[in-house]
Amino acid sequence: QVHLQESGPGLVKPSETLSLTCTISGDSIRSYYWTWIRQPAGKGLECIGRFSTSGSTDYNPSLKSRVTMSVDTSKNQFSLNVRSVTAADTAVYYCAREAQYRGTWYADYWGQGTLVTVSS
Amino acid sequence: EIVLTQTPATLSLSPGERATLSCRASQHVSSYLAWYQRKPGQAPRLLIYDASKRATGIPARFSGSGSGTDFTLTISSLEPEDLAVYYCLQRGYWPWTFGQGTKLEIK
Numbered sequence: 001q002v003h004l005q006e007s008g009p010g011l012v013k014p015s016e017t018l019s020l021t022c023t024i025s026g027d028s029i030r031s032y033y034w035t036w037i038r039q040p041a042g043k044g045l046e047c048i049g050r051f052s053t054s055g056s057t058d059y060n061p062s063l064k065s066r067v068t069m070s071v072d073t074s075k076n077q078f079s080l081n082v083r084s085v086t087a088a089d090t091a092v093y094y095c096a097r098e099a100q101y102r103g104t105w106y107a108d109y110w111g112q113g114t115l116v117t118v119s120s
Numbered sequence: 121e122i123v124l125t126q127t128p129a130t131l132s133l134s135p136g137e138r139a140t141l142s143c144r145a146s147q148h149v150s151s152y153l154a155w156y157q158r159k160p161g162q163a164p165r166l167l168i169y170d171a172s173k174r175a176t177g178i179p180a181r182f183s184g185s186g187s188g189t190d191f192t193l194t195i196s197s198l199e200p201e202d203l204a205v206y207y208c209l210q211r212g213y214w215p216w217t218f219g220q221g222t223k224l225e226i227k
Contacts, residue, residue: 045218101173104169105211106209112162
């Protein structure tokens with residue numbers, strides 16, 4: 001069974017960098033897309049970005065200037081950095097796997113999510 | 121980016137009743153639409169992909185329909201465990217976008 005687990009600080013100061021890691025168990029990080037999604041309290045889900053280990057990367061244009069995603073295949077992990085955070089970045093952050101369903105990529109396994117609060 | 125509007129925001133029904141959840145896209149997304157179920161304290165679960173195809177292990181009481189801009193998730197006969205928030209997702213155009221969700225309450 002595929003399992004994804006987000007980890008990282010639950011509290012980040014304004015203007016600093018938010019860093020999260022997603023650890024995958026039960027499957028290899030290769031051959032899929034991996035996605036970060038977030039949900040601020042009381043608001044909708046927002047795709048932050050996605051990448052494949054073959055090198056393809058897509059960032060949400062609204063966040064592109066502040067976001068970096070990276071992968072460590074030896075640890076079966078991938079990471080998210082969001083620079084220069086503000087209170088608007090306070091949200092539950094999810095990592096998810098995208099797999100091909102009849103040729104189209106859909107997120108099928110998600111982590112439980114981790115709350116990150118931006119506050120001094 | 122494409123905006124998905126889900127209606128109703130909240131739906132309250134009794135076990136055995138039929139639930140109809142709607143999702144409307146601001147632009148044509150072909151059939152590149154998925155439905156997810158998120159139960160309290162759990163990770164979202166993929167129910168439907170390509171607008172009408174059930175994901176592995178999803179009960180037959182869940183069905184999806186629609187294409188273009190108007191989509192529907194139908195739960196034919198509600199079970200108490202269907203209590204959840206249901207989201208639609210379009211992956212026709214990047215960035216993928218989600219609807220605001222429909223909260224399904226079981227009376």
